[in-house]
Amino acid sequence: MIRIGILGYGNLGRGIECAVRQNPDMQLAAVFTRRAPETVKILTEGVPVYPAAEAAAHADEVDVLVLCGGSATDLPTQTPEFAQWFHVVDSFDTHANIPVHFDEVDAAAKASGKMALISAGWDPGMFSLNRLYANAVLPCGADYTFWGKGVSQGHSDAIRRIEGVKDARQYTIPVPAALDAVRSGSQPQLTTRQKHTRECFVVAEEGADLARIENEIKTMPNYFADYDTTVHFISEEELQRDHSGIPHGGFVIRTGKTGWNLEHNHIIEYSLKLDSNPEFTSSVILAYARAIYRLAQKGESGCRTVFDIAPGLLSPQSPEELRAHML
């Protein structure tokens, strides 16, 4: 049994807790929290909740610690810190900062002799893998990634910061015509606006100026100004009833050419349609927790990404079983 620890019990931490139950070779060993442990009520019976500050003292109770904090401020310090004591997996998703994060985690894990894997999830993660495989297989081609339909937490938060907004939910939606153009193999150049639309469901404060709110959303730089954005004002009840889920997904498509005169077209498409973004991310993380546990057993240490992990290491099946049944 691989004993899994969770650091941070939010949506992702709960997702890990649920996913552990689906992996018969894993068990939840401990939850670590920065809150007062007695205020954290977890779903699994009989599993201790410890203060995060005392995690090092419980290192021998856990085989792999999953870091469930955020990429903005938590993981850049947490992952190197906890790699001192644990084999760790995180879902660091600030793409531009991955090289720096990798180096810091790698140094910490090498110093402690622990294994670490960063940026597990679906983007980065499964989408990255599909970009890499498709690029390796079709050197002459073009890549496209579309996100959605799904909830963007960052964009929802940006709307909530507008004066007069009580709550909000933002969906990122791929433009069907853009998907069709990509799938045609014509390798179109697509602008930001052509690829995705943004749909916002907003609960306004009583008496707020709706026209101003809508204008502030649609003209917000980086977040909305470059997109065709739709704003719907709805009641708090409607938001709760119709928009409380955290779905997401998307498409990674590479089209490329082969042949002596590049006369043949090929389309590789990978897509995800996820009812729960954090639960799917958790499921990916646990597969990689299994892989780094195995590498640690072999005496390896240092930081890895999904690009470094042989796929067979993710499966509870043996290499012989995989060759016989899944190849």
Place this chain on the structure above:
Amino acid sequence: MIRIGILGYGNLGRGIECAVRQNPDMQLAAVFTRRAPETVKILTEGVPVYPAAEAAAHADEVDVLVLCGGSATDLPTQTPEFAQWFHVVDSFDTHANIPVHFDEVDAAAKASGKMALISAGWDPGMFSLNRLYANAVLPCGADYTFWGKGVSQGHSDAIRRIEGVKDARQYTIPVPAALDAVRSGSQPQLTTRQKHTRECFVVAEEGADLARIENEIKTMPNYFADYDTTVHFISEEELQRDHSGIPHGGFVIRTGKTGWNLEHNHIIEYSLKLDSNPEFTSSVILAYARAIYRLAQKGESGCRTVFDIAPGLLSPQSPEELRAHML
């Protein structure tokens, strides 16, 4: 530069030759053939064509030898034989016999200290990888593989063996309703007939009994009897004009559930739409040729499959570049 050798210059061998041009770190070093070398006209200038029987004498001219024979009779003997002298990659695709083939190639490659990789391509190959990743990520779910629309060489050959048939082309086609049912997440049980239809384009001999031919096709055990099959009789000119390509493709879909009470559905879908089956297979093979070349440089030996290869090894980019740009 990785020097690529080709053994067997048919559709797949030509595909390898074309794909080498798209990989700037590779060059074609030699073609080996069982035919009289002077009768084999290859596309690349200045590359020698040698008798297959003399391949061992040219082992130092080649870094990785790609075996382009068939899975029925060629590869079971060729891959172990040539692994005596070369690092080898094949596209062995008789799924049921992969374990035996693996063991034989592994023994040969370990004895010679060479690297080997078997069953590269798209099924087995990219489809296998996607089955494995999706299973590791969603332990509670169901798998579906659909093939087509594409030309099945085996089924086309079976039709050609019927008396009165001059030529034929058979397409395997996924049933759209079955794809939709799978994508709904309902995890349907589908029969052979529900998943695929078969469409046949047949050129009959002058005066042949068309009704008998059609009946023989539709009732042929294993090949057609379990499917809804359509037969079109066309002229030789029409066959040449409309059906001379070798397209193929298909879909690997896994749907699964997560959550404390398995309340959330997820759909992972991978699809290929290929103008040229042998050229795409060749492109996959070369990415794996790069990987085993690198492993050989590190002193590794023995047989591998796509499940054993860390994805980063497939790319000409460095791990640093991949983390910065593709993760």
